[in-house]
Amino acid sequence: xxxxxxxxxxxxxxxxxxxxxxxxxxxxxxxxxxxxxxxxxxxxxxxxxxxxxxxxxxxxxxxxxxxxxxxxxxxxxxxxxxxxxxxxxxxxxxxxxxxxxxxxxxxxxxxxxxxxxxxxxxxxxxxxxxxxxxxxxxxxxxxxxxxxxxxxxxxxxxxxxxxxxxxxxxxxxxxxxxxxxxxxxxxxxxxxxxxxxxxxxxxxxxxxxxxxxxxxxxxxxxxxxxxxxxxxxxxxxxxxxxxxxxxxxxxxxxxxxxxxxxxxxxxxxxxxxxxxxxxxxxxxxxxxxxxxxxxxxxxxxxxxxxxxxxxxxxxxxxxxxxxxxxxxxxxxxxxxxxxxxxxxxxxxxxxxxxxxxxxxxxxxxxxxxxxxxxxxxxxxxxxxxxxxxxxx
Numbered sequence: 001x002x003x004x005x006x007x008x009x010x011x012x013x014x015x016x017x018x019x020x021x022x023x024x025x026x027x028x029x030x031x032x033x034x035x036x037x038x039x040x041x042x043x044x045x046x047x048x049x050x051x052x053x054x055x056x057x058x059x060x061x062x063x064x065x066x067x068x069x070x071x072x073x074x075x076x077x078x079x080x081x082x083x084x085x086x087x088x089x090x091x092x093x094x095x096x097x098x099x100x101x102x103x104x105x106x107x108x109x110x111x112x113x114x115x116x117x118x119x120x121x122x123x124x125x126x127x128x129x130x131x132x133x134x135x136x137x138x139x140x141x142x143x144x145x146x147x148x149x150x151x152x153x154x155x156x157x158x159x160x161x162x163x164x165x166x167x168x169x170x171x172x173x174x175x176x177x178x179x180x181x182x183x184x185x186x187x188x189x190x191x192x193x194x195x196x197x198x199x200x201x202x203x204x205x206x207x208x209x210x211x212x213x214x215x216x217x218x219x220x221x222x223x224x225x226x227x228x229x230x231x232x233x234x235x236x237x238x239x240x241x242x243x244x245x246x247x248x249x250x251x252x253x254x255x256x257x258x259x260x261x262x263x264x265x266x267x268x269x270x271x272x273x274x275x276x277x278x279x280x281x282x283x284x285x286x287x288x289x290x291x292x293x294x295x296x297x298x299x300x301x302x303x304x305x306x307x308x309x310x311x312x313x314x315x316x317x318x319x320x321x322x323x324x325x326x327x328x329x330x331x332x333x334x335x336x337x338x339x340x341x342x343x344x345x346x347x348x349x350x351x352x353x354x355x356x357x358x359x360x361x362x363x364x365x366x367x368x369x370x371x372x373x374x375x376x377x378x379x380x381x382x383x384x385x386x387x388x389x390x391x392x
Contacts, residue, residue, distance in 0.1 A: 008106075008110075012102065012103050012106055015102060015106075016098065016099060016102055016103075019098050019102065042073070046067070049063060049066045049067065050063075136167070137167070140160070140163045140164065140167060143156070143159065143160050143163065144160055144172075147160050147176075151179070151183070152183055154180060154183055154184040157176055157179055157180040157183065157184075158180055158184075158190070160176045161173050161176035161177045161180055161193065161194075161197065162193070164176055164197075165193075165196075165197050165200075170197050170198075170200040170201035171201045173197040173201070174194065174197040174198040174201045177190065177193060177194035177197055177198070178194065180194075181194055186220060187220075188217040188218075188220040188221035188224045188227060189217075189224070189226070191213050191214070191216050191217035191220070191227070192213070192214060192217045192224060192226040192227040192230060193226075194213050195209075195210040195211070195213035195214045195217070195227070195230050196210070196226070196230060198210045198213065199230070205237065206230055206233055206234035206237065207234065207237065207238065210230065210234065211230075211231065211234035211235075211238070214227045214230040214231040214234060215227075215231060218231060222250070223250065223251075223254040225251060225254065225255070228247050228248070228250055228251040228254070229247075229248075229251060231243075231247045232244050232247035232248040232251065232268070232272075235247060236272050236275065239279065239281075241272060241273075241275065241276035241279070241281045241283060242281070242283055244272045245269065245272055245273065245276075245283055248265055248268055248269045248272060249269065251265050252265045252266060252269065270353045274353075274354065274357075277342070277344075277354070277357045277359065278342070278359075320370055320371060320372040320383075321345055321356075321370075321371045321372075321383065321389060321391065322368070322369060322370040322371070323368070323369060323391065324366045324367060324368045324369070325341070325343060325365075325366060325367045325369065326365060326366040326367075327365050327366075332365070335362050336362065337361070337362055337363030338361070338362070338363065339361070339362035340359060340360070340361065340362070341359075341360045341361065341362050341367060342357055342358070342359055342360075343357070343358045343360065343367065343369040343371070343391065343392075344356060344357035344358070344371070344391075344392060345357075345371050345383055345386075345389040345390070345391055345392075346389065346390050346392065347386040347387075347388075347389060347390075348386070348387070348388040348389055348390050349388075355371075355376060355382060355383040355385075355386055355389060356371035356372060356373070356375035356376055356382075356383045357371075357375055358370075358371060358375060371383060371391075
């Protein structure tokens with residue numbers, strides 16, 4: 001828009017120049033007027049009368065009559081003198097009027113019959129034709145044909161692989177990445193993208209070759225974000241919870257501490273630890289020397305469809321919460337001895353992430369439990385850090 005108005009202003013200046021330069025240019029020196037010519041002729045005739053009288057050709061008493069005739073002709077031949085020209089001789093008022101009127105007329109005409117809205121960048125962006133699906137497919141197919149003729153063009157193969165992935169054609173994307181890895185090895189980003197595309201192509205699972213590719217990418221760049229996320233997901237799906245926690249914790253440490261990404265990774269870590277606890281897997285947890293309030297003994301009665309709520313805690317040994325869980329008689333017949341029971345502690349009024357969890361069998365009623373920091377699912381969320389806890 002700025003460029004348009006600059007060009008419009010320049011064109012207006014050029015138009016003003018065409019009008020003002022001739023208007024203000026000093027006039028050329030004019031020749032003798034008709035009045036001046038007639039006066040010169042009459043003066044010559046008067047001199048001729050005087051010469052004729054002096055030479056005797058014209059009688060002296062005829063001089064007055066000849067002069068009267070000359071005066072009579074002069075009154076008919078000599079026009080009235082022109083009006084005096086205004087001071088300065090240049091039409092400045094006209095020039096000022098032109099300077100004001102011409103741009104105003106041009107702008108007003110454009111606003112009346114033109115389309116100022118067409119200069120809006122958003123309007124211009126909307127006016128650009130958008131490619132439809134058929135055109136995009138045709139472009140990608142054309143690119144694929146060109147790449148078959150240029151097997152060593154790494155940049156072109158990378159573009160083809162990403163384009164196929166964007167279209168949801170993951171098998172073809174994985175094939176393109178496979179070729180790209182062969183001609184441009186040692187690129188962690190390419191390996192991670194290949195693992196992602198291959199995982200989608202084989203039914204949205206990272207088991208097998210995709211997991212291997214993610215680990216190859218991490219061998220090149222141990223803090224590659226996408227490779228860490230893929231490896232962590234693959235390890236969790238495979239039930240290798242210690243490895244999954246290791247990958248996700250590495251990713252969390254590589255991200256900005258207060259970013260939204262690191263918050264999402266922390267949530268995933270909580271999910272991994274919870275799945276590990278449900279599966280009975282043991283995760284490494286560093287020992288803690290934190291001081292907590294005295295522990296508690298809890299008695300809980302399990303009712304159908306509800307978690308056990310702890311009774312009022314009683315004083316006990318510090319750094320732990322212990323108690324027992326029994327089953328109401330009307331519920332006991334509905335529970336199989338092979339069912340699994342989880343007893344866990346959550347911070348009262350805090351996050352839903354368990355602070356400590358114990359897995360037991362329903363065939364062991366009543367179940368006794370003792371929760372402490374060694375059962376923490378995360379070193380950052382320990383029982384000893386809570387002011388009060390709820391047992392469920």
